[in-house]
Amino acid sequence: MDRASFNLRSAAVELAPGRAPQRRHRRDVSTLLTAWALTLGLAIALLSGASVAAADTGAASADQSAGASTSDTRTSGKPSEKSSSRPTSETGDADAADPASEDDESSVPVDDAAPEEQAGETDGATEPITVVEDGSSTPAEAPEAPEVVEEPDAPTPSVETGEATPRAGPATTDRASAATATASEPTESWWDTLVRDVRYTFFNKAPTLSPTDNIEVAPGVFTGKLNGQSNNGLTLNYLIKQAPTMGTLTIDQEAGTYTYTFDPSEFDKDTRDSFVIVADNGAEARRPGLFGVIQLVMHNIAIGLGLSQRDTVDSVFSVTARMVDTDSGDSEDSEDEELKVSIRGTGFYGNLSNKKYWAEQNHADNCLLMSILMIEGQFTGQVPTRALEEEIVEQAKRTPSVVDPSKMMYLGEGSEDGVLPADAAALLKLRGNAADLRYFPSDDEDATYYDGLDALDVVSKLLFEGHGVITGVNNQTIWDATEKEGSPGADRVNANHGVVVIAVDTHNGRVYINDPGVSGGRGLAVPLGAFMWAWAPDAFETITADGAAPQSYRPTVAGDLVTVA
Structure with a gap:
């Protein structure tokens, strides 16, 4: 009885007008909500990945700075006995094994002191050896040759005698300078990285190219300005999308210029060539791996919605050649004509x-x-x-x-x-x-x-x-x-x-x-x-x-x- 009532009730529901459209409407709403939930989930995953990557980058920078400082402290804290008799650089052993290189770098001539000095280093002797002006080496008496003690906070004193000390000093100074430079370099916080990635993904501004001044600086050598603008605050990179077939193309990233080189003997009035240069303002913000895939999906969705713009723009450069009359009159003599090559790039001006x-x-x-x-x-x-x-x-x-x-x-x-x-x-x-x-x-x-x-x-x-x-x-x-x-x-x-x-x-x-x-x-x-x-x-x-x-x-x-x- 219950099963029959259930079947009748189900039939009534199926035959009742308006029921089926309501079901389809509910399915449409649920599908839309699911799509939005998926989009929101991808966005959260992208933001989380960006923040984690930024935090890892900051931690790595901090660890690197701390490691550099520790390494510098250890170097400057070595006993002076070793500082005065052997180099503190990492290549000291190799240099000691090569007397020729030491002779080249030393400003004081040494005769037979080098073998004795190496033997002293092997045996662990702490007796210093003094090199006098005539080139001979004699053991210095203890009262007359006080030890030079390096303090961690004090600079290493300059020693004009000996061969190893002048080489050890610059190595220690270079390490200290490198550690100081590493510690003083500003590191980007995780928040700045997160804001940069979000702006690029959802609100990017497309770069622009406006090439001008396509000038022949020498026979067969043209140079031009790309005049690229990033428009989003990130680094702008130039890439060769299509290379020329009749010549070679190089790009100067710092100056924002290109150079096209060709052989004039291979050009005539019917010669045509072309190449394509791309400006990219998104390489700095693009993430690798899985996070990069998610970022790319979100970026394309934002472009489709009109919130963001593409991160690349290209300029097509056309190379044409024609004969130009150089005579002021109406002469058609071929001697009054010369081949003129022109390069024109597409852009916005x-x-x-x-x-x-x-x-x-x-x-x-x-x-x-x-x-x-x-x-x-x-x-x-x-x-x-x-x-x-x-x-x-x-x-x-x-x-x-x-x-x-x-x-x-x-x-x-x-x-x-x-x-x-x-x-x-x-x-x-x-x-x-x-x-x-x-x-x-x-x-x-x-x-x-x-x-x-x-x-x-x-x-x-x-x-x-x-x-x-x-x-x-x-x-x-x-x-x-x-x-x-x-x-x-x-x-x-x-x-x-x-x-x-x-x-x-x-x-x-x-x-x-x-x-x-x-x-x-x-x-x-x-x-x-x-x-x-x-x-x-x-x-x-x-x-x-x-x-x-x-x-x-x-x-x-x-x-x-x-x-x-």
């Missing part, structure tokens, strides 16, 4: 925080004027405002153009012409900034693919050094690539817009700009290919600036003009 100096323009065709204000904001920390915009617009309206002095730099919204690049560079100088206008190439020839690479290298280095950069681009190409406000049928061929470049990420193929011509242009990320295409029409026009605090221009007379030297 610039400062994304400069996007806070973005402001949208309120006048037509004054993008370069707003770009000047944004550049000055990077130098002064002042965010462009509408009042500052009106001031610089007024200044440009009353400053003659350096290209056509019969006109002003800015003619206002009614004209179709904006501010010319040369006038923008001159206005930057007039406002107290150092400025320069560049093109790639510098002559009137059409820009090529390699000219674009050269321009990108120059801009990347300028950004790394903290300079301001304004580029002339085609606005529609930029906006099409970023899904902003590209207009159908608009000009997508010519350079018609000025933007501020704040960062270049060649590793991920992004260029970050402050674009005053569009809402949402603050720190706008543009694909590298689209940016290069938009930048190319006017020979990669680039204005560079490095300035001091500008003086705001406020005209006091309606007809006042500003002259440019």
Whole structure:
């Protein structure tokens, strides 16, 4: 009866609506709790392992220091009879067996005293032997040759006679110095080690690489700066992930530089080579063995949750060769051409925080004027405002153009012409900034693919050094690539817009700009290919600036003009 009632009750439970979903829900909750418990357990195990390892490291350091101090005390506490007649260094026996080495190191000549001295040491004799200036050795009388007693707290007196004592003194001094240095070295506490490991595992910051200055220091020898940043306070190590095939590669860890060496006779215009260098900021905190496996699992979980970042970043270096015309004319003679080898590495250059100096323009065709204000904001920390915009617009309206002095730099919204690049560079100088206008190439020839690479290298280095950069681009190409406000049928061929470049990420193929011509242009990320295409029409026009605090221009007379030297 009971069994039947139990079966009926079980059937009722199985047929009752909502029962099965509740069971599955309970199973899901239990599974989630189990996963969290497992994660917490792994974290506790990792922390415990780190603390135990740190404690063991501290204890080992303490034992080593104590052992060094004890060894030093024993050495300095030996009787003076042995100190005055034989070396206290560990290599003393070997040196005594080699008379030639003793003769080389001794500054006092000895004739037949060495065999007698060795015999005295073997027999345990305590009678000292004195070496006189003529080279003969005679036993010294007891009253005239007092013993030299070494005190543990007193330095060993210097003895000019004899052969073994000058060699024993430095050995004792070296041991004392080593023990003192060992005792004075700061040891990392277990708490500091624990905090370091936790920060690395759960809250690590990824390292960065920004290679620059790839210079040929000698034929076939290139050197460059890696400019790596650890970003987490730990030691940064450089590793060769992929070696070159056409040359050799070495890394100077201390200087943070690399050297690529190749045979120029093996290179021609079609030669290509590459290598990869990795920056690692986690080797100092990674644990070995089982604790290391647990740490790796927790570190990857933290990365997946967005709490931590990876501990390595790599830079791909491309080696290219091309023929360059060295003649100023149009000659195509091969004698006027030379092979030029270039090395370019991927990395991140610039400062994304400069996007806070973005402001949208309120006048037509004054993008370069707003770009000047944004550049000055990077130098002064002042965010462009509408009042500052009106001031610089007024200044440009009353400053003659350096290209056509019969006109002003800015003619206002009614004209179709904006501010010319040369006038923008001159206005930057007039406002107290150092400025320069560049093109790639510098002559009137059409820009090529390699000219674009050269321009990108120059801009990347300028950004790394903290300079301001304004580029002339085609606005529609930029906006099409970023899904902003590209207009159908608009000009997508010519350079018609000025933007501020704040960062270049060649590793991920992004260029970050402050674009005053569009809402949402603050720190706008543009694909590298689209940016290069938009930048190319006017020979990669680039204005560079490095300035001091500008003086705001406020005209006091309606007809006042500003002259440019």
